[in-house]
Amino acid sequence: MDKRIWAVGGGKGGTGKSFVAASLGLHLASLDRDIVLVDLDLGAPNLHTLLGVKSSHPDLGDFLTGRVASLEEAASPTPWGGLRIVRGTENILFVANMNHYRKLRLLRQIRQLRARNVILDLGTGSAYNTLDFFLSANPGVVVITPEPTAIENAYLFLKSCIMRVLKLYMDHYKIPDLHRKMLDQIEKNSQSLYAFFRSLIDSDRSYGTILYRALRGFRPCLVMNRCRDERDVLLGRSVADVARRYLLIDMKYLGSVPNDDQVQASLRGLRPFVLEHRDSAAARAIRQMSEELAYSIEFTQRTPAEIRLPDT
Amino acid sequence: MIKRVEDWNYYELLNLERTASQDEIWESYQGALATYQPGSLAVYSLVTEEERALILKRIQEAFQTLRDPKTRKDYDLALLKRAPYYAPKAAFRKSIGKMEIDEAPPKKGRWSWLKRVFPRRKAAVDLRPPEDQ
Structure with a gap:
């Protein structure tokens, strides 16, 4: 089966990651696709609330504590066709601090889910767990709003992803300490990414090529949520362009979602917005984005970056 | 290809094709x-003020340069002259049989x-004068 895993993330909270994830899932389910939404916002899960799902079915916490053997058993059905959801847990505390082996097991189980599409709804911040879930998807979708705080955190999130990719490849290829020191300089912001690659390629061309290819394999998408006017739409394009130039990544601007006050009203009524207001501009934008993700040749033929997690 | 803003x-600076209208x-x-x-919010926290000013000046x-057809033509010619020259490698020398490519290096072996x-042996050339018509 041709499985597709998408992750919806971004550094800042409240930008609408869960809204975008839920809406993408609902629209693709309406196209007769089998979808599993996984709430990986481990510290503050609320994807099920956006969908208005209440059930006593096992959730992610039950899988992580071993009460159910597989993640498949934790995926509960919803009233919307082929859409299932793995709810985040609210009963078990400190799940967010899962150790490395639990994370690897969870990633394996996500890949083994019996569904053609899996959408991961990630939490805020740039913790290793969040980054690894984001990097396991193809493509990862970064959701921002037209505010400096959201843009600042999105850049930080992307830089953290880049550092994570480079470190994983350095560990895998056992690249010497000299290059590790260079990487530390980037983290301390005393050297730009361009200068790092330039000096790396000058000192060892083969390592430079490996790492640059690894970086170009990281191809996230950008969604600008809550756009109020044309300037906000253009700002989304500008952010993707600046990320392409300064972070050297192949970032695609997926689109913008117009601001709609009805989203809050739907949320208060525990009803999914895209089903309640099908003809709104926001719902149309979500439909367009999900169809592009699902059917565009650019996305279907994208090969994921090969990420090997270290075993230690 | 990794390039600095200055390069x-x-x-590339304006994200344009060479044939742009x-x-x-x-x-x-x-x-x-x-x-x-x-x-601009787009460069917030990622690009320093000096870098932003530099790139704006270059834009x-x-x-x-590009809006005037004459200066654009001169610039295009200058770009062509700066483009690196790759010598032909004559990869199809064997397959094309009789067509020998001058730049191809002599084969060893x-x-x-x-x-x-x-x-x-070359074909004998007919040196007789053409017959009178």
Whole structure:
């Protein structure tokens, strides 16, 4: 089966990651696709609330504590066709601090889910767990709003992803300490990414090529949520362009979602917005984005970056 | 290819194809101005003020050059001259048989040496004068 895993993330909270994830899932389910939404916002899960799902079915916490053997058993059905959801847990505390082996097991189980599409709804911040879930998807979708705080955190999130990719490849290829020191300089912001690659390629061309290819394999998408006017739409394009130039990544601007006050009203009524207001501009934008993700040749033929997690 | 901001040519700077029309140049210029103008949110926390000012200056230079067909033509010619020259490698030398490519380096090996020492006999040239009509 041709499985597709998408992750919806971004550094800042409240930008609408869960809204975008839920809406993408609902629209693709309406196209007769089998979808599993996984709430990986481990510290503050609320994807099920956006969908208005209440059930006593096992959730992610039950899988992580071993009460159910597989993640498949934790995926509960919803009233919307082929859409299932793995709810985040609210009963078990400190799940967010899962150790490395639990994370690897969870990633394996996500890949083994019996569904053609899996959408991961990630939490805020740039913790290793969040980054690894984001990097396991193809493509990862970064959701921002037209505010400096959201843009600042999105850049930080992307830089953290880049550092994570480079470190994983350095560990895998056992690249010497000299290059590790260079990487530390980037983290301390005393050297730009361009200068790092330039000096790396000058000192060892083969390592430079490996790492640059690894970086170009990281191809996230950008969604600008809550756009109020044309300037906000253009700002989304500008952010993707600046990320392409300064972070050297192949970032695609997926689109913008117009601001709609009805989203809050739907949320208060525990009803999914895209089903309640099908003809709104926001719902149309979500439909367009999900169809592009699902059917565009650019996305279907994208090969994921090969990420090997270290075993230690 | 990794390039510094200073090394981007005007087309790369404005995200344009070499064949871009005047309308496309104007549109890209407006987009680039919006991205790198003072106080732009797009560069917030990622690009320093000096870098932003530098790239904005180059964007204006790029637009001034590309909007005038004459200066654009001169610039295109200068770009062509700066483009690296890759010598032809004549990869299809064997398959094309009789067509020999002058730039192809001489082949090494015993068989090539034999062919050089004992060149193929050329067809006899008819030196007789043309018959009177």
